[in-house]
Amino acid sequence: MSLRFQRLLLILLTLVIILSAVLLILYNTRENVSYFYTPSEIEKSEIIIDKVMRIGGFVENDSFNKISSSSFIFKITDEKASILVTFKGILPDLFREGQGAVIEGAFSDSNIFNATNVFAKHDENYMPASIKEDLKDTGYWNKKYK
Amino acid sequence: MKFLVNPNKFNKVSNYLFKPVLVLSIILFSLGLLFSFYLSPDDYQQGSTVRIMYIHVPSAWLALLTYAIMTIYSIAALAFRIPFGFIINTAVAPIGAVFTLVCIISGSLWGKPMWGTWWVWDARLTSVAILFIVYLIVIFINLSFENRVIKEKVVAIFILVGSVNLPIVKFSVDWWNTLHQTATISKLSKPSIDPSMMTPLIIMTFAFMMIGIAIAILRIKTEIISRKLNLS
Numbered sequence A: 001m002s003l004r005f006q007r008l009l010l011i012l013l014t015l016v017i018i019l020s021a022v023l024l025i026l027y028n029t030r031e032n033v034s035y036f037y038t039p040s041e042i043e044k045s046e047i048i049i050d051k052v053m054r055i056g057g058f059v060e061n062d063s064f065n066k067i068s069s070s071s072f073i074f075k076i077t078d079e080k081a082s083i084l085v086t087f088k089g090i091l092p093d094l095f096r097e098g099q100g101a102v103i104e105g106a107f108s109d110s111n112i113f114n115a116t117n118v119f120a121k122h123d124e125n126y127m128p129a130s131i132k133e134d135l136k137d138t139g140y141w142n143k144k145y146k
Numbered sequence B: 001m002k003f004l005v006n007p008n009k010f011n012k013v014s015n016y017l018f019k020p021v022l023v024l025s026i027i028l029f030s031l032g033l034l035f036s037f038y039l040s041p042d043d044y045q046q047g048s049t050v051r052i053m054y055i056h057v058p059s060a061w062l063a064l065l066t067y068a069i070m071t072i073y074s075i076a077a078l079a080f081r082i083p084f085g086f087i088i089n090t091a092v093a094p095i096g097a098v099f100t101l102v103c104i105i106s107g108s109l110w111g112k113p114m115w116g117t118w119w120v121w122d123a124r125l126t127s128v129a130i131l132f133i134v135y136l137i138v139i140f141i142n143l144s145f146e147n148r149v150i151k152e153k154v155v156a157i158f159i160l161v162g163s164v165n166l167p168i169v170k171f172s173v174d175w176w177n178t179l180h181q182t183a184t185i186s187k188l189s190k191p192s193i194d195p196s197m198m199t200p201l202i203i204m205t206f207a208f209m210m211i212g213i214a215i216a217i218l219r220i221k222t223e224i225i226s227r228k229l230n231l232s
Helices: A004-030 A039-045 A128-140 B007-039 B050-081 B084-115 B123-144 B148-162 B165-175 B195-228
Strands: A051-061 A065-068 A073-075 A081-089 A098-111 A113-119
Touching: A004 B050, A004 B148, A004 B165, A039 A051, A039 A081, A051 A081, A051 A128, A081 A098, A113 B084, B007 B050, B007 B084, B007 B195, B050 B084, B050 B148, B050 B165, B050 B195, B084 B123, B084 B148, B084 B195, B123 B165, B165 B195
Parallel strands: A081 A113
Antiparallel strands: A051 A073, A051 A098, A065 A073, A073 A081, A098 A113
């Protein structure tokens, strides 16, 4: 084995070891690395009142209600479980029913989540606005695109 | 392809390459910006704000590509004793740092109207912030040692350690729940972006690439000269 090859092997081996160490750390702390919990993860675990956390999912269809001009109530769902959320403040532009959202706040009791911050989440699909109109006109608009 | 490892050959080839690359980058930028602002449609959800993508995504790709190039040259320099690798590391680190900064700033400007926040500490944003810090540390190590032989080895080793972050940046959106959306363009599936929006994205990526190469040529030549004169 030539010296060059030995050095290359040593470098690659070191990289693999460092990478696996970092990935092991990240894998074992994945609950803290994840930015939010999904509603079904929350349903499975015990709800701690007043603990600040983030929930992510979709705004459930026909669940959005305006109580006053800056006070809203809606449900966040991942199609398996859903959570009732109340929020006072300004909603981001992209926030609408069927759209992804991440909610920051705490449970005020076991089934109402009081949001302090609402972030809209958008998906990886990009499409010209005119195509949406065309698809709607011809009846091919897939509701899945939201 | 000897010019990629031999400073003298690099000097000769880059003399021919520099002007065409610069002209090409100017043409691509004019064409790309024209497409980005006037010849591409509004997004069905994000409206006009989607145009930030044509700056944000190319700079993100090139930030990662620049680091990947530094990683390959570090391995070559350390394992195969190719000193040109050290020259590359010193020359391109600031270019990668600028690409990362452009990516972070344009991302913030995009995040505020779309997500409702400038910045969150989710896995993708945090790992890109770490990438930026790693670039800065590489630049600082480059500036700090007096002994060049020790310095360039420390830089190369640090680059290799930092390269662990690359797969984390790339896959962060798949491995964890993040506010940042998942990849639009991957090799395994059809891209979920309309061709009319793909065109400016591709043109801008090549424009960023060409301006990056042009600046890199200048910096690499400067580095070669300063080593010949024993300035650093």
